[in-house]
Amino acid sequence: MATVWPISNGRPKIRSGANTSSGRALVITCGVPSKPRSSCPIGWGAQCYLRHMVGDRSQRRRDVLETSTNLLHEGGWAALTMREVAARTGVSAGALYQWFDGKDEIYAELFTARLNRGIAQFDAMPDDLPFDDVLASMLRWVQTTWITLGRWQLDYSDIARGREPGQARSALSEAYRHILEVGSVKLQAAAEREGRRFLDDLDTMHMIWGIAAGIAQRAEILQMETERVDQMMERAVRSLSAGLTESA
The missing domain is CATH 1.10.357 (Tetracycline Repressor; domain 2)
Incomplete structure (x- = not known):
């Protein structure tokens, strides 16, 4: 009989001490979080979660670049600051510096x-x-x-x-x-x-x-x-x- 492990908050939940040598298969299912962040055609499993996170990060980077272009148009080089970019795009300064050194x-x-x-x-x-x-x-x-x-x-x-x-x-x-x-x-x-x-x-x-x-x-x-x-x-x-x- 397969052992089915639930999903907690959209992430696959792996219980420690799982034993597959006895013939019990480890099955990860796609559960649905109580507050879904967005629709996903394959459900909220491991693949879906990772795709969502990667897509979100790519979109945030695009937002950063678009905001930076607007700042250059508005006030030139002096107007382009990491603090202002972070504020306008709604990302933390720490996240912004993870993507760009400056x-x-x-x-x-x-x-x-x-x-x-x-x-x-x-x-x-x-x-x-x-x-x-x-x-x-x-x-x-x-x-x-x-x-x-x-x-x-x-x-x-x-x-x-x-x-x-x-x-x-x-x-x-x-x-x-x-x-x-x-x-x-x-x-x-x-x-x-x-x-x-x-x-x-x-x-x-x-x-x-x-x-x-x-x-x-x-x-x-x-x-x-x-x-x-x-x-x-x-x-x-x-x-x-x-x-x-x-x-x-």
Whole structure:
């Protein structure tokens, strides 16, 4: 006869001294807690409980990242504090520090996610786009990224050279190098379609990124109108297109 062990508060209850050698099977059943936290299609057994906890933690991390982005928009780097993030997301400071060492690490994860989305966008560019259109799209993406996230506590030179310590910063460095590589491949292919060669070297893509970020920074400082910013971008595309390509 199987021995059935009950569940207490949604967790499997294992009684000490259980004996399976005598032929009694240890059976864990899915009970239902008196106050269910949420619906679960497989019941409140061990698997269900673990899935619930993992899913809850993943959601809390997403909440932390979303809240951090909002704080950056509202008040810049100074507004992003661990205390404020914890208060807005409803998690304890202790739990927050278990997930992130500090706001630098939160920021690194935010920026890495942004870069990974950019990589996907660059990869999805049509293969028949002219060189100048590919370049303009990349400059615009960098400009938007800088406006969204990139104006705070970020040294692109160190990132490009992999000098950022820690796991989160290491992932950021890798994503940054990857997006530059993808951009280089796209520009080279576009140039070849037009009978040109893209003059790429170690720092070319880094320079392109810096120019786009510089335009965004100057536009913000001087509070430029959109039309003037667009004109600056168009001049940048023409200058870079002429200076970074040659006849094949």
